[in-house]
Amino acid sequence: MTHLMNRYLHSTRLLVAIDCIIFGFDGEEIKLLLIKRNFEPEKGKWSLMGGFVKEEEDLEAGAERILYELTGLDNIYVEHLQTYGKVNRDPVERTISVVFFALINIHAHDQESVRAHNAQWISLKNVPQLIFDHDRMVENALERLRYKAALHPIGFELLPEKFTIPQLQKLYEAIYDMRLDRRNFSRKILSTGLLIDTGEKNENSATKKAILYRLDKQKYESKFNAFWYFMPESS
Amino acid sequence: MTHLMNRYLHSTRLLVAIDCIIFGFDGEEIKLLLIKRNFEPEKGKWSLMGGFVKEEEDLEAGAERILYELTGLDNIYVEHLQTYGKVNRDPVERTISVVFFALINIHAHDQESVRAHNAQWISLKNVPQLIFDHDRMVENALERLRYKAALHPIGFELLPEKFTIPQLQKLYEAIYDMRLDRRNFSRKILSTGLLIDTGEKNENSATKKAILYRLDKQKYESKFNAFWYFMPESS
DNA sequence: CATTAAATGTGTCATTTCGACACAATAATA
DNA sequence: TATTATTGTGTCGAAATGACACATTTAATG
Known part of the structure; x- marks a missing residue:
């Protein structure tokens, strides 16, 4: 058992975040639901909606929790995009981000909750610079959306x-x-x-x-x- | 700054593993490079090759390290599959697994290193039951391979x-x-x-x-x- | 009320692609 | 030289695709 413990004990534990790319369509343009952060770090800058994984929570459940918190919606389309883990991606502390993307009916969400989170629907063409590596996440998510939509009735x-x-x-x-x-x-x-x-x-x-x-x-x-x-x- | 610290300090840190699905082709069949574990936990059972993320190591670098350790190969095709994070997937301690899949020329790897790791090429049709959720990882990787190979010259x-x-x-x-x-x-x-x-x-x-x-x-x-x-x- | 303009539904046609299949060429072996 | 297994290439009809035309619906206009 000592041997077992060593393998596990001597390994690093990391902060695990979940970030969500939320796509909507207003009839003309594809939009993203982004938040202008009124909290640290990077307060005042734009970012994806996210949070940390909880002790007793599956990753998918975490994504659904975060999406519900912002939009008031559940039972929406959510798909795991990929995981971002560059050593210095978060300047505060090394953090792995498990990223999901969601597709929602832009008219169905909870307006009040979105306002409370300081969130806004922003056209893909006007997306501001985002914190950390969130820009790249959005890029990859758009690629995935194009890829997926070409092959599946998504x-x-x-x-x-x-x-x-x-x-x-x-x-x-x-x-x-x-x-x-x-x-x-x-x-x-x-x-x-x-x-x-x-x-x-x-x-x-x-x-x-x-x-x-x-x-x-x-x-x-x-x-x-x-x-x-x-x-x-x-x- | 206290506000910032609270968000980060009160969140859980998790063990982060990397597992690799290694595909090869012998001219007749698709094979997987699997290891018969001579270490705990689940000693004696079959699993994917894996390891834990190191403190100062990017995820992709970790995958490449693990692949090199087993096969002696670098500059091979590696792609992030997805991340598995069910609360109880690892019975020892909650562990998130970031999974990659690799495609290699089955005749090019280091035979000695493979033997030292107690690894074997096993035909897709004879894959034994694997530990944890590694079965599902293999299933998903095969789907991805089929998906990808249909659309890209992979x-x-x-x-x-x-x-x-x-x-x-x-x-x-x-x-x-x-x-x-x-x-x-x-x-x-x-x-x-x-x-x-x-x-x-x-x-x-x-x-x-x-x-x-x-x-x-x-x-x-x-x-x-x-x-x-x-x-x-x-x- | 007839006309116009904008948007929608449906059809045609030539070209390309795809699946099924036939035949000729190559090379070791008998 | 005949045989056999494998490889390279061609044909043909059916289906899918891209380019394009025409008729229908509806509100607005005069």
């Missing part, structure tokens, strides 16, 4: 329950920062069989009202872990 | 510098555990423009000698982070 997580094909197209155009052909996009999306016509139409339109669809949850679950092979047209 | 990392198209095909057949059509495979691979005909032929053949190709490093680098869209035929 985009729906950013939209309300009922949505139109033009809305979905705008979402993909925002994710990939490129224009897509309406007609080809529609064909591709409908060919997945994931969309169910609700019979309703989008009333908030000054011109032709688009059909409101909802996800076929069943097919969604079954297709989610399979490759999807959707990709924006190459040029 | 398979070459498992082959010697010069290789034939039939060898490459056998590799993909092993990764996806399915048979592929020779003629379609050849067409797809050659169409990527990544292969350069060395002019040499594989002399270890009792029949028609296959052309030896090597990677076009330049194109390889440029295509690596782009989607590749190679996938085995569906059925």
